Amino acid sequence: EVQLVQSGAEVKKPGESLKISCKASGYNFATYWIGWVRQTPGKGLEWMGIIFPDDSDTRDSPSFQGQVTLSADKSINTAYLQWHSLKASDTAMYYCATTFCNSSTCSTGNAFDLWGQGTLVTVSS
Amino acid sequence: SYELTQPPSMSVSPGQTARITCSADVLPKQFAYWYQQKPGQAPVLIIYKDTERPSGVPERFSGSSSGATVTLTISGVQAEDEADYYCQSGDSSGAYVFGTGTKVTV
Numbered sequence: 001e002v003q004l005v006q007s008g009a010e011v012k013k014p015g016e017s018l019k020i021s022c023k024a025s026g027y028n029f030a031t032y033w034i035g036w037v038r039q040t041p042g043k044g045l046e047w048m049g050i051i052f053p054d055d056s057d058t059r060d061s062p063s064f065q066g067q068v069t070l071s072a073d074k075s076i077n078t079a080y081l082q083w084h085s086l087k088a089s090d091t092a093m094y095y096c097a098t099t100f101c102n103s104s105t106c107s108t109g110n111a112f113d114l115w116g117q118g119t120l121v122t123v124s125s
Numbered sequence: 126s127y128e129l130t131q132p133p134s135m136s137v138s139p140g141q142t143a144r145i146t147c148s149a150d151v152l153p154k155q156f157a158y159w160y161q162q163k164p165g166q167a168p169v170l171i172i173y174k175d176t177e178r179p180s181g182v183p184e185r186f187s188g189s190s191s192g193a194t195v196t197l198t199i200s201g202v203q204a205e206d207e208a209d210y211y212c213q214s215g216d217s218s219g220a221y222v223f224g225t226g227t228k229v230t231v
Contacts, residue, residue, distance in 0.1 A: 001182055012126075016191070036223065038167075041156060044211065044223060044224070044225055044226040045160075045168065045211055045213075045223040045226070046223065047220070047221040047222065050219075050221070059219050060218065060223075061219075061220060062126065062220075083144065092211075095167055095168070097167075097168075108170070108173040108177070109156050109173055109174045110156070110158070110177070110215050110221065111158040111170050111173040111174075111213070112158075112160075112168070112170060112213070113170055113179075115167040115168055116167065117167055117194070
Protein backbone atom coordinates (compact mmCIF):
# COMPACT_ATOMS: atom_id res chain seq x y z
CA GLU A 1 0.00 0.00 0.00
CA VAL A 2 1.25 3.46 -0.91
CA GLN A 3 1.31 5.51 2.27
CA LEU A 4 3.09 8.03 4.44
CA VAL A 5 3.10 7.33 8.18
CA GLN A 6 4.16 10.11 10.51
CA SER A 7 5.51 9.94 14.05
CA GLY A 8 3.24 10.54 17.01
CA ALA A 9 2.14 13.69 18.79
CA GLU A 10 4.73 15.66 20.75
CA VAL A 11 4.51 17.99 23.75
CA LYS A 12 7.58 20.16 24.25
CA LYS A 13 8.73 23.23 26.16
CA PRO A 14 9.94 26.45 24.52
CA GLY A 15 13.62 26.24 23.67
CA GLU A 16 13.65 22.46 23.30
CA SER A 17 14.62 20.67 20.10
CA LEU A 18 12.46 18.26 18.13
CA LYS A 19 12.68 16.02 15.07
CA ILE A 20 9.52 14.47 13.62
CA SER A 21 9.46 11.79 10.95
CA CYS A 22 7.51 10.64 7.93
CA LYS A 23 8.03 7.07 6.70
CA ALA A 24 7.09 6.21 3.13
CA SER A 25 6.10 2.83 1.76
CA GLY A 26 4.77 1.41 -1.49
CA TYR A 27 6.64 3.67 -3.90
CA ASN A 28 10.17 4.71 -4.80
CA PHE A 29 10.72 7.23 -1.98
CA ALA A 30 14.08 8.50 -3.18
CA THR A 31 12.89 9.75 -6.57
CA TYR A 32 9.92 11.96 -5.66
CA TRP A 33 9.88 15.29 -3.87
CA ILE A 34 8.40 15.25 -0.38
CA GLY A 35 7.28 18.35 1.42
CA TRP A 36 6.06 19.61 4.78
CA VAL A 37 2.93 21.66 5.44
CA ARG A 38 1.94 23.44 8.66
CA GLN A 39 -1.61 23.94 9.85
CA THR A 40 -2.13 26.05 12.94
CA PRO A 41 -5.29 25.57 15.03
CA GLY A 42 -8.27 26.82 13.09
CA LYS A 43 -6.04 28.16 10.32
CA GLY A 44 -5.13 27.21 6.81
CA LEU A 45 -2.28 25.32 5.20
CA GLU A 46 1.24 26.77 4.89
CA TRP A 47 3.98 25.23 2.76
CA MET A 48 7.23 24.97 4.70
CA GLY A 49 9.64 23.36 2.26
CA ILE A 50 10.33 20.36 0.08
CA ILE A 51 13.20 17.88 -0.31
CA PHE A 52 14.31 15.41 -2.99
CA PRO A 53 15.50 12.40 -0.98
CA ASP A 54 17.86 11.01 -3.60
CA ASP A 55 20.30 13.93 -3.34
CA SER A 56 18.75 15.94 -0.46
CA ASP A 57 18.18 18.94 -2.73
CA THR A 58 15.96 21.24 -0.68
CA ARG A 59 13.73 24.24 -1.35
CA ASP A 60 12.66 26.25 1.70
CA SER A 61 9.72 28.58 2.02
CA PRO A 62 11.02 32.09 2.83
CA SER A 63 8.53 32.12 5.71
CA PHE A 64 10.27 29.18 7.39
CA GLN A 65 13.87 29.56 6.23
CA GLY A 66 16.23 29.28 9.16
CA GLN A 67 13.44 28.14 11.49
CA VAL A 68 13.35 24.44 10.55
CA THR A 69 15.58 21.87 8.86
CA LEU A 70 14.37 19.34 6.30
CA SER A 71 16.27 16.11 5.84
CA ALA A 72 15.75 12.62 4.45
CA ASP A 73 17.30 9.16 4.78
CA LYS A 74 16.63 7.24 1.59
CA SER A 75 18.04 4.03 3.10
CA ILE A 76 15.01 3.84 5.41
CA ASN A 77 12.50 5.75 3.25
CA THR A 78 12.04 8.46 5.88
CA ALA A 79 11.82 12.25 5.77
CA TYR A 80 12.37 14.48 8.78
CA LEU A 81 11.43 17.96 9.99
CA GLN A 82 13.60 19.38 12.77
CA TRP A 83 13.57 22.36 15.10
CA HIS A 84 16.59 23.39 17.18
CA SER A 85 14.71 25.75 19.49
CA LEU A 86 10.93 25.53 19.60
CA LYS A 87 8.63 28.48 20.26
CA ALA A 88 5.04 28.52 21.42
CA SER A 89 4.10 29.75 17.96
CA ASP A 90 5.32 26.43 16.53
CA THR A 91 2.26 24.74 18.04
CA ALA A 92 0.49 23.24 15.04
CA MET A 93 -0.31 20.13 13.05
CA TYR A 94 2.45 19.22 10.62
CA TYR A 95 1.83 17.13 7.52
CA CYS A 96 4.29 15.52 5.16
CA ALA A 97 3.09 15.14 1.59
CA THR A 98 4.67 13.77 -1.54
CA THR A 99 4.34 14.91 -5.11
CA PHE A 100 4.66 12.11 -7.66
CA CYS A 101 6.61 14.40 -9.94
CA ASN A 102 10.23 14.21 -11.01
CA SER A 103 12.29 14.82 -14.12
CA SER A 104 10.94 11.63 -15.72
CA THR A 105 7.25 11.76 -14.85
CA CYS A 106 4.89 14.47 -13.71
CA SER A 107 1.36 13.42 -14.64
CA THR A 108 -0.35 15.31 -11.81
CA GLY A 109 1.96 18.32 -11.97
CA ASN A 110 3.09 19.92 -8.74
CA ALA A 111 0.23 18.50 -6.69
CA PHE A 112 0.69 16.91 -3.30
CA ASP A 113 -0.69 13.52 -4.29
CA LEU A 114 -0.26 11.68 -1.01
CA TRP A 115 -0.37 13.00 2.56
CA GLY A 116 0.66 11.64 5.92
CA GLN A 117 -1.84 11.56 8.77
CA GLY A 118 -0.23 14.54 10.50
CA THR A 119 1.84 15.08 13.64
CA LEU A 120 0.50 17.43 16.30
CA VAL A 121 3.24 19.45 17.98
CA THR A 122 2.36 21.36 21.15
CA VAL A 123 4.87 23.80 22.62
CA SER A 124 3.98 25.08 26.06
CA SER A 125 5.79 25.96 29.24
CA SER B 126 5.40 35.38 -3.05
CA TYR B 127 1.68 35.94 -3.60
CA GLU B 128 -1.65 35.05 -2.03
CA LEU B 129 -4.38 32.83 -3.40
CA THR B 130 -7.70 34.38 -2.34
CA GLN B 131 -10.74 32.23 -1.58
CA PRO B 132 -14.09 33.09 0.02
CA PRO B 133 -13.91 32.16 3.74
CA SER B 134 -17.14 30.20 3.78
CA MET B 135 -20.30 29.22 1.95
CA SER B 136 -23.46 27.37 2.76
CA VAL B 137 -25.26 25.14 0.26
CA SER B 138 -28.30 22.89 0.44
CA PRO B 139 -28.05 19.23 -0.53
CA GLY B 140 -28.46 18.77 -4.26
CA GLN B 141 -27.43 22.34 -5.10
CA THR B 142 -24.24 23.40 -6.87
CA ALA B 143 -21.34 24.94 -4.97
CA ARG B 144 -18.76 27.05 -6.77
CA ILE B 145 -15.57 27.98 -4.91
CA THR B 146 -13.25 30.53 -6.49
CA CYS B 147 -9.52 31.04 -6.08
CA SER B 148 -7.86 34.15 -7.48
CA ALA B 149 -4.32 35.40 -8.09
CA ASP B 150 -2.55 37.16 -10.95
CA VAL B 151 -0.20 34.19 -11.34
CA LEU B 152 -2.95 31.70 -12.20
CA PRO B 153 -2.92 32.25 -15.98
CA LYS B 154 0.71 31.04 -15.88
CA GLN B 155 0.60 28.34 -13.20
CA PHE B 156 -1.60 25.30 -12.75
CA ALA B 157 -3.98 25.15 -9.81
CA TYR B 158 -4.81 22.22 -7.55
CA TRP B 159 -7.67 21.63 -5.11
CA TYR B 160 -7.75 19.72 -1.83
CA GLN B 161 -10.60 18.64 0.42
CA GLN B 162 -10.00 18.48 4.16
CA LYS B 163 -12.57 17.01 6.51
CA PRO B 164 -12.37 17.63 10.28
CA GLY B 165 -9.56 15.69 11.91
CA GLN B 166 -8.23 14.39 8.60
CA ALA B 167 -5.37 15.21 6.27
CA PRO B 168 -6.09 17.03 3.01
CA VAL B 169 -6.92 14.95 -0.06
CA LEU B 170 -6.18 15.99 -3.66
CA ILE B 171 -9.41 16.27 -5.67
CA ILE B 172 -8.39 18.33 -8.73
CA TYR B 173 -4.98 18.71 -10.40
CA LYS B 174 -3.75 20.84 -13.31
CA ASP B 175 -6.84 23.09 -13.14
CA THR B 176 -9.36 20.55 -14.44
CA GLU B 177 -8.16 16.96 -14.01
CA ARG B 178 -9.71 14.61 -11.46
CA PRO B 179 -7.66 11.84 -9.77
CA SER B 180 -9.11 8.35 -9.96
CA GLY B 181 -11.57 7.69 -7.18
CA VAL B 182 -12.77 11.30 -6.88
CA PRO B 183 -16.51 11.55 -7.60
CA GLU B 184 -17.52 13.10 -10.92
CA ARG B 185 -19.53 15.79 -9.13
CA PHE B 186 -16.21 17.54 -8.44
CA SER B 187 -14.89 19.55 -11.38
CA GLY B 188 -12.39 22.34 -11.95
CA SER B 189 -12.24 25.20 -14.42
CA SER B 190 -10.00 28.15 -15.17
CA SER B 191 -10.59 31.60 -16.57
CA GLY B 192 -7.88 34.22 -16.48
CA ALA B 193 -6.75 34.95 -12.95
CA THR B 194 -9.50 32.83 -11.36
CA VAL B 195 -9.89 29.09 -10.99
CA THR B 196 -13.12 27.52 -9.79
CA LEU B 197 -13.97 24.28 -8.03
CA THR B 198 -17.54 23.20 -8.74
CA ILE B 199 -19.40 20.61 -6.70
CA SER B 200 -22.53 19.58 -8.60
CA GLY B 201 -25.31 17.98 -6.61
CA VAL B 202 -23.71 18.63 -3.22
CA GLN B 203 -24.02 15.82 -0.70
CA ALA B 204 -23.81 15.96 3.09
CA GLU B 205 -20.45 14.19 2.95
CA ASP B 206 -19.00 17.12 0.96
CA GLU B 207 -19.05 19.33 4.06
CA ALA B 208 -15.36 20.18 4.48
CA ASP B 209 -12.69 22.81 4.04
CA TYR B 210 -11.42 23.28 0.50
CA TYR B 211 -8.02 24.71 -0.40
CA CYS B 212 -6.56 25.72 -3.73
CA GLN B 213 -2.81 25.51 -4.31
CA SER B 214 -0.44 26.73 -6.98
CA GLY B 215 3.22 27.48 -7.42
CA ASP B 216 5.63 30.02 -8.79
CA SER B 217 8.64 30.09 -11.07
CA SER B 218 11.06 29.52 -8.17
CA GLY B 219 9.48 26.17 -7.33
CA ALA B 220 7.63 27.42 -4.27
CA TYR B 221 4.18 26.13 -3.34
CA VAL B 222 1.37 28.45 -2.24
CA PHE B 223 -1.92 27.45 -0.62
CA GLY B 224 -5.12 29.42 -0.76
CA THR B 225 -6.80 30.87 2.28
CA GLY B 226 -9.36 28.06 2.40
CA THR B 227 -13.15 27.88 2.10
CA LYS B 228 -15.39 26.19 4.65
CA VAL B 229 -18.36 24.57 2.92
CA THR B 230 -21.38 23.88 5.08
CA VAL B 231 -24.08 21.59 3.72
